[in-house]
Amino acid sequence: xATAVVSEWAVLEGDPLAPVARAAARxxxxxxxxxxxxxxxxxxxxxxxxxxxxxxxxxxxxQESFVAILxxxxxxxxxxxxxxxxxRIALRRASAVLRHHRxxxxxxxxxxxxxxxxxxxxxxxxDSVIASRQMALLRxxxxxxxxxxxxTLLLRVVLGHSVEEIAEETHTPLNTVKSRLRAARxxxxxxxxxxxxxxxxxxxx
Amino acid sequence: xxxxxxALEARLPGEVERRARSIDRRRVSxxxxxxxxxxxxxxxxxxxxxxxxAAAVLVAASAAAxxxxxxxxxxxxxxxxxxxPAPPIVAAPKPTVATVFEPAMSVDDLPRxxxxxxxxxxxxxxxxxxxxxxxxxxxxxxxxxxxxxxxxLERRFPASNxxxxxxxxxxxxxxxxxxxxxxxxxxRYLASGAVDLREEALVGRARAFxxxxxxDDEKRAWQTLLAEHPDSLHAMRAKERIAALP
Numbered sequence: 001x002a003t004a005v006v007s008e009w010a011v012l013e014g015d016p017l018a019p020v021a022r023a024a025a026r027x028x029x030x031x032x033x034x035x036x037x038x039x040x041x042x043x044x045x046x047x048x049x050x051x052x053x054x055x056x057x058x059x060x061x062x063q064e065s066f067v068a069i070l071x072x073x074x075x076x077x078x079x080x081x082x083x084x085x086x087x088r089i090a091l092r093r094a095s096a097v098l099r100h101h102r103x104x105x106x107x108x109x110x111x112x113x114x115x116x117x118x119x120x121x122x123x124x125x126x127d128s129v130i131a132s133r134q135m136a137l138l139r140x141x142x143x144x145x146x147x148x149x150x151x152t153l154l155l156r157v158v159l160g161h162s163v164e165e166i167a168e169e170t171h172t173p174l175n176t177v178k179s180r181l182r183a184a185r186x187x188x189x190x191x192x193x194x195x196x197x198x199x200x201x202x203x204x205x
Numbered sequence: 206x207x208x209x210x211x212a213l214e215a216r217l218p219g220e221v222e223r224r225a226r227s228i229d230r231r232r233v234s235x236x237x238x239x240x241x242x243x244x245x246x247x248x249x250x251x252x253x254x255x256x257x258x259a260a261a262v263l264v265a266a267s268a269a270a271x272x273x274x275x276x277x278x279x280x281x282x283x284x285x286x287x288x289x290p291a292p293p294i295v296a297a298p299k300p301t302v303a304t305v306f307e308p309a310m311s312v313d314d315l316p317r318x319x320x321x322x323x324x325x326x327x328x329x330x331x332x333x334x335x336x337x338x339x340x341x342x343x344x345x346x347x348x349x350x351x352x353x354x355x356x357x358l359e360r361r362f363p364a365s366n367x368x369x370x371x372x373x374x375x376x377x378x379x380x381x382x383x384x385x386x387x388x389x390x391x392x393r394y395l396a397s398g399a400v401d402l403r404e405e406a407l408v409g410r411a412r413a414f415x416x417x418x419x420x421d422d423e424k425r426a427w428q429t430l431l432a433e434h435p436d437s438l439h440a441m442r443a444k445e446r447i448a449a450l451p
Contacts, residue, residue: 029241032241033237033241036233036237036240036241037233037234037237040228040233040234040236040237041225041226041228041230041233042221042222042225044224044225044228044232044233044236045221045222045224045225045228046221048224049217049220049221049224059232059235059236062233062236063236063239063240064240066236066237066240066241067240070240081341084344134212134213135213135217138210138213153210156214157210157213157214157217158217158218158221159218159221159344160214160217160218160219160343160344161344162374162405163402163405164370164401164402165340174401178404178438181438182436182437182438185210185438185441188210189441
């Protein structure tokens with residue numbers, strides 16, 4: 001039996017943020033604030049995951065993401081949940097900042113990430129260090145990728161979206177998403193092989 | 206070498222969710238205040254002048270067009286008639302940043318927006334609803350809740366497309382908890398004849414065999430993956446496992 005990729009968001013009435021977003025899109029100031037208060041913590045968490053918790057631009061990027069979310073509401077077609085829509089915007093903004101500052105940040109990013117990163121509070125110290133090193137490696141490598149590959153990889157790794165979910169969200173054919181992920185992994189593999197520091201970082205994984 | 210990405214995929218989304226619950230709300234509020242603050246006055250003034258200049262140009266152009274039209278439509282020696290004047294066209298006032306929107310309804314009247322994934326199950330919920338809820342629950346980090354919803358979907362709508370796709374999602378959710386259960390889900394998907402997620406199901410089946418320490422089966426499963434999908438995202442991993450297994 002052949003199956004079509006099933007839309008996760010076939011039923012939107014179940015999204016509790018949808019009416020708030022619609023009111024905000026109509027210019028309802030209170031709704032805009034309510035919407036941002038609801039998605040705000042997730043926006044911050046996504047920005048921190050991409051940039052690193054100690055990155056000096058986290059608050060600014062979150063603020064820019066809020067503005068971008070409100071501006072994009074008019075064009076939002078409610079094909080995903082409002083929270084996912086907001087998190088995708090935050091992920092793109094943070095990714096753009098990471099990539100824009102790569103020349104400046106690259107040398108410092110490992111140190112920053114190792115000092116304070118998104119780690120599981122229940123993890124052992126060793127696990128936390130390994131997790132931070134993995135994040136540092138991801139950040140170092142994400143800036144090397146073409147933008148579409150980087151976004152696809154971040155949607156997969158940071159937001160945990162499946163291949164078919166990414167295809168729907170980015171309006172991209174399933175095989176294109178797979179190709180981007182495959183190419184991203186190949187680039188990462190080459191990058192790690194060519195850089196002794198990165199190879200050392202990846203060993204803990 | 207890039208298996209650290211698999212480790213991050215398995216760990217990071219849940220950590221992002223947990224971090225979202227511990228973010229300082231005052232910090233969020235400060236960022237919201239700045240995001241909702243009116244634009245700087247200098248910018249506003251510039252925008253006003255640009256708008257006024259554009260309006261003036263439009264008025265002048267309209268007047269010129271009207272005069273031109275009147276001259277071309279009426280001969281110079283034609284008697285001048287005074288038609289009923291058209292009502293003036295007044296542009297609807299456009300809201301500015303400083304405009305205060307009076308809400309047509311109170312925000313308090315809206316459903317409380319709680320961005321948690323698990324929704325109360327409705328007796329009339331469809332396969333698509335169940336599938337969407339299960340996915341949202343999984344993405345929120347509540348793997349146990351997602352497993353329960355995927356299983357409910359498979360029980361209630363076993364013949365639906367959503368239930369077929371759910372075999373792969375459920376397999377992945379079970380992999381670290383119940384490898385045998387995960388293996389059964391992947392096998393069900395492969396037996397269904399569906400093709401969209403066959404690559405993912407083959408990978409999942411191989412990983413489940415690995416967790417069950419069934420080396421021969423794991424090796425064959427990776428070989429099957431490579432035979433069917435030589436360019437798979439997981440080809441490198443498959444080759445490494447095949448080389449490492451006895």
